[in-house]
Amino acid sequence: MNRKILLANPRGFCAGVDRAIDIVEKAIEKFGSPIYVRHEVVHNKIVVEDLKSKGVIFVDELDEVPDGERVIFSAHGVAKSVEDEAEERHLNYFDATCPLVTKVHNEVIRHNRANRDVVLIGHAGHPEVEGTIGRHDPSSSKNIYLVEDVNDVERLEVSDEKNIAYVTQTTLSLDDTKDIVDALNVKFPSLHQPRSSDICYATQNRQDAVKQLSLEVEIVIVVGSINSSNSNRLKELAEKCGVEAVLIDSVADINLSDLGNKTSIGVTAGASAPESTVRELVNELEKYFKTKASELGRNSESIYFKLPPELR
Numbered sequence: 001m002n003r004k005i006l007l008a009n010p011r012g013f014c015a016g017v018d019r020a021i022d023i024v025e026k027a028i029e030k031f032g033s034p035i036y037v038r039h040e041v042v043h044n045k046i047v048v049e050d051l052k053s054k055g056v057i058f059v060d061e062l063d064e065v066p067d068g069e070r071v072i073f074s075a076h077g078v079a080k081s082v083e084d085e086a087e088e089r090h091l092n093y094f095d096a097t098c099p100l101v102t103k104v105h106n107e108v109i110r111h112n113r114a115n116r117d118v119v120l121i122g123h124a125g126h127p128e129v130e131g132t133i134g135r136h137d138p139s140s141s142k143n144i145y146l147v148e149d150v151n152d153v154e155r156l157e158v159s160d161e162k163n164i165a166y167v168t169q170t171t172l173s174l175d176d177t178k179d180i181v182d183a184l185n186v187k188f189p190s191l192h193q194p195r196s197s198d199i200c201y202a203t204q205n206r207q208d209a210v211k212q213l214s215l216e217v218e219i220v221i222v223v224g225s226i227n228s229s230n231s232n233r234l235k236e237l238a239e240k241c242g243v244e245a246v247l248i249d250s251v252a253d254i255n256l257s258d259l260g261n262k263t264s265i266g267v268t269a270g271a272s273a274p275e276s277t278v279r280e281l282v283n284e285l286e287k288y289f290k291t292k293a294s295e296l297g298r299n300s301e302s303i304y305f306k307l308p309p310e311l312r
């Protein structure tokens, strides 16, 4: 049987993930281990295990970081209270928050200053959402509300319907947020819109690529971890496009014989999944099916986010 293996473009690491991992690696290089990192620096099991082997200690909260040590905040961003705690304890900290997440934080602060309620579209419990909610000034008379779907919008009661804005988690599917944004606009006709979409370029590009890939293949394999929001969105999007999809950390998670009846297989990777893991999977697929994989389209991303000055 003739097989086709196609690789989506772009896929894998985005500029925010590249920067966050660079910050941790440069900090180890410069200061030696241990380096503490609050939360998984990016949501990828293989990246996290690799950093642990280099001397990184991952913690859930700052109280697990001994006085005088160095700590890095993850790419998902942190609440203002976390920064304040680090300052109060004179911890040496580096902030690996993706600049696109910081942009959303700044929008929340701007709306606070304009005395507006804010609706955040996102997933409860995700660290990015917790960080963004934690940018709302608790002393303000206004609120921040989390909505996860259209039903939440229907139930939402705000203090001032004429003075309200929305922001979104960066890694949601554009299709999902569209329905919620439409519902918000119907319910609150004076809703303030973000200056530009909060959905990041990398999320958008990887979703566009997986839509293209889904037109060409019977199954899409998404390389990424189960707790990676954007990897899950890629899997859901492939399924919405009518093809089977699986999410795996690495080739070890898939039984290649299960793909035996597929004539066309697509591969993509979430923004926190390393290309080396994709390559291992592709090598195994090529060996197993005795065929060469081809790239679908090309990656024209050239965005780069600078490191903090102390680590350049």
Ligand code: SF4
Pocket: 014, 015, 016, 017, 075, 098, 099, 100, 101, 170, 171, 200, 201, 202, 203, 230, 271
């Ligand atoms: S997916 Fe987007 S928002 Fe998230 S780290 Fe990457 S560039 Fe930043």
